[in-house]
Amino acid sequence: MLRDLNRIEYPREKLIKYGLSKLSDDELLSLIIRTGRKGENVVNLSKKVLNLILKKGINSITISDLTDIKGIGITKASQIISSIELIKRLNLTQKPEILTPKEVYTLMSEYLSSKKECLIVFILNSRNILISKELVSIGTVNEAMLHPREVYELAIKSNATAIIISHNHPSGDYEPSREDCEMTKTLVKAGEILGIKLLDHVIVSTNGFYSFKDNDFTLSS
Numbered sequence: 042m043l044r045d046l047n048r049i050e051y052p053r054e055k056l057i058k059y060g061l062s063k064l065s066d067d068e069l070l071s072l073i074i075r076t077g078r079k080g081e082n083v084v085n086l087s088k089k090v091l092n093l094i095l096k097k098g099i100n101s102i103t104i105s106d107l108t109d110i111k112g113i114g115i116t117k118a119s120q121i122i123s124s125i126e127l128i129k130r131l132n133l134t135q136k137p138e139i140l141t142p143k144e145v146y147t148l149m150s151e152y153l154s155s156k157k158e159c160l161i162v163f164i165l166n167s168r169n170i171l172i173s174k175e176l177v178s179i180g181t182v183n184e185a186m187l188h189p190r191e192v193y194e195l196a197i198k199s200n201a202t203a204i205i206i207s208h209n210h211p212s213g214d215y216e217p218s219r220e221d222c223e224m225t226k227t228l229v230k231a232g233e234i235l236g237i238k239l240l241d242h243v244i245v246s247t248n249g250f251y252s253f254k255d256n257d258f259t260l261s262s
Contacts, residue, residue, distance in 0.1 A: 052084070067091055073120055078112035086112045090121065099125060139169045142252035145207050145243040148174060152209045153247050160208040162192055164201045165240070172199050178208075187224075189231035196237050204232070207243040215246040217253070225253055229260055 052068040061069070070087040077083035089110050094102050102125065107118035140148075140163060152159045160178040163171055175195050178187040196204050206228065208221075217225075225242045232239045241254040254260060 070121070073124055074113075074117050081112060086110075094125075099129075139240060140165075140171060140205055142241065142243050142250055142255055145205060145241070145252075146245050146250040149207050149209065149243070149245045149250075153245060155209055156211050158208050158211065160187055160192075160206060162195065163205040163207070164196050164199050165203040165205070166200075167202045169203060169240070172201060189228055192228055193231060193235055193237055197235065201237055203238045203240050205241045205243065206239065207245060210244055210246040213246045213248045215244045215249050215251045217244055217251060222258075225258065225260075 052064055052071050055063055055068065056072070064072075067084050067087040070091060071083040074083055074087055074090070077086045090107065090113065093106060093110065097106055102122070104115070104118045104122050107113050107121055108115060113121075145163065148163070149161060152161070158178075158180040159176060160180070162175045162177050164173045164175065166172055173195070177191050177195070180187075192204070192206060221242070221244060225239070228242075229239050239260055241252055241260070242258075243253070244251040
């Protein structure tokens, strides 16, 4: 039980004093389980439960698996399994956060004053969380010389499911050219073949930015 943790701060005390980030996984679980069993404190019992969950997999663990652990009865097993299910449901209902055009513009700040067009690929995972920002092309003053292969190569290596591309206009005019529109259409088609969605193309300059998505450009063929 918690009183068995001699000379060690209780998980609840650590939570209040330091916050969640200072608690280990087994200490977090011990706050759900609450008590240990005779001869074994709650943190050690939590370690056994975590080891079982890691071994079986969070999607495969059952109440029966949990109650096979000495000290875990039906009540504790129900609390644990319910907590796991709630986490999974919340993860499913939480909408992925996609980089906004304004955020892309901020991340492109180092290229705004460039005398040449620089094309950047923002590589995203399945939750649309930014994995990396990669410079893939440096062109002339009015064009970014590239091939779809260059844009998607790093995304494939990173197991990405989506990308956002952005390039600067040294002229200060952030409106898309005919070439920009054609390039975007080509990249959309290539992405659909590869299974990597192009979420947006943001053109930036010292005077502002233009988002293809926000201007209702069709990002699918």
